Amino acid sequence: MVIAFFALLIGVWEMLVRMKIWSPVLVPSPLAVASYLKGALASGDLERATLVTVRRLLIGYALGLVLGLPLGLLTARFKFCEATLGVIALGLQTLPSVCWVPLALLWFGQTEAAMLFVVIMGTLWSVVIATDNGVRTVPPIYARAARTMGSKQWHTWAKVIVPASLPFIVSGMKQGWAFAWRSLMAAEIYVTILTGFGLGNLLNYGRELQAMDQVIGIMLVIIVIGLLADKILFSPWERFLYRRWGTAKS
Amino acid sequence: MMAIRDELQNVQPVKLVVDGVSKWFRTRRATVHALDNISLNIHEGEFVCLVGPSGCGKSTLLNIIAGLEMPDTGQVLADGKPVTGPGRDRMMMFQESALFPWLDVMDNVMFGLKLKPNLSPSERREVAKYYLELVGLSKFANANIHELSGGMKQRIALARALAPNPRVLLMDEPFGALDALTREQLYGDIQRIWQERKKTIVFVTHNVREATCLGDRVILFSPHPGRIQEKFGVELPRPRDINSVALAKYSTEITRALKRHLNPELVEVGE
Numbered sequence: 198m199v200i201a202f203f204a205l206l207i208g209v210w211e212m213l214v215r216m217k218i219w220s221p222v223l224v225p226s227p228l229a230v231a232s233y234l235k236g237a238l239a240s241g242d243l244e245r246a247t248l249v250t251v252r253r254l255l256i257g258y259a260l261g262l263v264l265g266l267p268l269g270l271l272t273a274r275f276k277f278c279e280a281t282l283g284v285i286a287l288g289l290q291t292l293p294s295v296c297w298v299p300l301a302l303l304w305f306g307q308t309e310a311a312m313l314f315v316v317i318m319g320t321l322w323s324v325v326i327a328t329d330n331g332v333r334t335v336p337p338i339y340a341r342a343a344r345t346m347g348s349k350q351w352h353t354w355a356k357v358i359v360p361a362s363l364p365f366i367v368s369g370m371k372q373g374w375a376f377a378w379r380s381l382m383a384a385e386i387y388v389t390i391l392t393g394f395g396l397g398n399l400l401n402y403g404r405e406l407q408a409m410d411q412v413i414g415i416m417l418v419i420i421v422i423g424l425l426a427d428k429i430l431f432s433p434w435e436r437f438l439y440r441r442w443g444t445a446k447s
Numbered sequence: 448m449m450a451i452r453d454e455l456q457n458v459q460p461v462k463l464v465v466d467g468v469s470k471w472f473r474t475r476r477a478t479v480h481a482l483d484n485i486s487l488n489i490h491e492g493e494f495v496c497l498v499g500p501s502g503c504g505k506s507t508l509l510n511i512i513a514g515l516e517m518p519d520t521g522q523v524l525a526d527g528k529p530v531t532g533p534g535r536d537r538m539m540m541f542q543e544s545a546l547f548p549w550l551d552v553m554d555n556v557m558f559g560l561k562l563k564p565n566l567s568p569s570e571r572r573e574v575a576k577y578y579l580e581l582v583g584l585s586k587f588a589n590a591n592i593h594e595l596s597g598g599m600k601q602r603i604a605l606a607r608a609l610a611p612n613p614r615v616l617l618m619d620e621p622f623g624a625l626d627a628l629t630r631e632q633l634y635g636d637i638q639r640i641w642q643e644r645k646k647t648i649v650f651v652t653h654n655v656r657e658a659t660c661l662g663d664r665v666i667l668f669s670p671h672p673g674r675i676q677e678k679f680g681v682e683l684p685r686p687r688d689i690n691s692v693a694l695a696k697y698s699t700e701i702t703r704a705l706k707r708h709l710n711p712e713l714v715e716v717g718e
C-alpha cells in the first residue's frame with residue numbers, strides 16, 4: 198500500500214513533467230533527479246557533503262546536550278542560577294537559531310567552529326529549558342521515598358531526579374535537534390566554509406547553477422537524514438518512555 | 448547463600464520514643480502550629496495507628512519519625528538514639544505509591560537494596576524476589592508500574608519498603624486511595640506480614656474502623672494545634688476482620704471520643 202502510494206506520487210510527478218506545463222528547468226523529472234543523485238554518489242561528492250554535515254551536526258548536538266543537561270539541573274536546583282542563567286536561556290530560546298549565524302561568522306570567521314557554534318546554540322537552550330522544566334515537575338515524593346531508602350544528594354539526582362524528568366528531557370532533545378538541524382542548513386546555505394562542503398552548500402550550488410535536479414535531489418537527501426535521525430536517535434527513547442510511563446509525553 | 452539467610456532474618460523491632468515534639472510551619476502568609484508537645488512511647492513490635500482529621504499533624508509526625516523533617520522542639524529516639532535524618536531502619540510508605548515509573552517492579556523493589564552494602568547483585572535479586580513473593584506479586588516482577596492496579600501498586604510499595612529489612616515501618620494513609628474491597632484484602636496482608644516479619648508499625652489513617660482493625664493501640668489526634676487527645680488499647684485477637692461485631696464496638700467508642708472534641712463531619716466513621 199505504502200509503496201504503491203509513493204510509486205503513484207512519483208508517477209504523477211513524471212506525468213506532469215511530461216505534459217510540459219512548466220519549464221523542465223524549474224520542474225525536473227524524477228528520472229533527472231535520480232540520475233543526478235547517482236552521479237553525485239559515483240563521484241563521491243554527495244557522500245563527502247553528507248559526512249561533513251552529519252559530523253557537524255552530531256558533534257555540535259552532543260556538545261549541546263553535554264552542556265545543556267547540567268545547566269538545566271543547575272537552574273532547577275539553585276535560585277541564583279534560575280534568576281541568571283535561567284532567564285538567559287528563556288530569552289535565547291525564543292531567538293530563532295538561524296539568528297546565530299551572522300554572530301558566529303563574525304566571531305569565528307568562515308570556520309568549522311562557526312558551524313559547531315550554530316548547532317550548539319540551536320540545541321543548548323532547548324535542552325536547558327526542558328531539563329529545568331522536567332526537574333521542577335518531578336513529584337517531591339519521589340525524592341523523599343528515595344531518601345528514606347538511603348539515597349543521598351548525588352545519588353538522588355542521578356537515580357531519581359534525572360530519570361523522573363526523562364519525558365521532558367527527551368522532548369527537549371527532540372526540539373533541540375530540530376533547531377540544530379534547521380540552523381545548520383541555513384548556515385551552510387549562507388556561507389561557504391573551505392574546510393568542508395556540506396549538504397547546504399551543495400543545495401546552494403544547485404541554485405547558482407540553476408540545476409533543479411540537484412536542488413531537489415539534495416532536498417530529498419536532507420529529508421532522509423532527518424527521518425533517519427529521528428529513528429536512530431529518538432525512537433529508542435520514545436519506546437522506553439512509552440513502555441515505562443504508558444504514554445508518550447513528547 | 449548464607450548472607451541471604453542472614454539478610455532475610457527478622458531484625459529486632461525498634462522501640463520509638465517521641466519526646467515533647469513540637470513543629471511550626473512558617474509560610475509567607477501564616478505560621479501553622481502543626482504539632483504541639485507530642486509525647487508517645489511505641490513498644491518494640493507494636494502496631495500503632497494515628498487517627499485524626501486532616502491537618503492535625505499526623506503526616507508531620509510520621510515525617511519527623513522518618514527523619515525527613517526536624518522537630519522545632521523535642522526529639523524522637525529510636526532505641527534510645529536520637530533521630531537526625533532518614534535511615535534504613537525506618538522505611539516509609541505513602542498514600543500515593545511513590546513507585547518509580549522509569550523502573551520496572553523488580554528494580555523498584557531493588558532500589559533500597561542497591562544502596563545497602565555487603566550484598567552481591569544476585570543476593571539482592573533473591574531478597575527482592577522473596578518480598579515480591581511475600582506480597583503475592585512475584586509474577587509481576589517485570590511489569591511496568593503503569594500497568595498495575597492501585598492495590599498492586601501499594602503491595603509493591605510495601606515490598607519495596609520491606610526489602611531493606613527496616614525495623615520500623617511508617618505508613619501514611621497507605622490504603623486511603625483504594626476501594627473498600629482491595630483495602631480489606633490488604634488489612635489481612637499487612638497483619639500477616641507484621642506478625643511474620645515482626646516490625647514496629649506506625650500507621651496513619653483518618654478511618655477509625657481501619658485503625659481499630661489494625662492497631663494494638665489507636666492514638667487520637669486533634670488539630671490546631673496538633674495534639675494527642677486520647678489513647679485506646681484494642682484488645683482483639685488477630686487476624687482481625689474489619690466487619691466483625693467486636694471490632695465495631697471498639698470503633699464506635701473511638702468515634703464517639705473523636706466527636707466529643709471535634710466537628711463531627713470531619714470524621715470518617717468507616718463504612
Ligand SMILES: Nc1ncnc2c1ncn2[C@@H]1O[C@H](COP(=O)(O)OP(=O)(O)O)[C@@H](O)[C@H]1O
Pocket residue numbers: 472473474479480481499500501502503504505506507508
Ligand atoms: N511543608 C509544609 N509547609 C507549610 N505547612 C505545612 C507543611 N506541611 C504541613 N503543613 C501544615 O501543617 C498542618 C499539619 O499537616 P499534616 O501533618 O499534613 O496533617 P495530616 O497528615 O494530619 O493531615 C496542616 O495545617 C498543614 O497545612
Ligand SMILES: [Mg+2]
Pocket residue numbers: 505506507619
Ligand atoms: Mg497527611
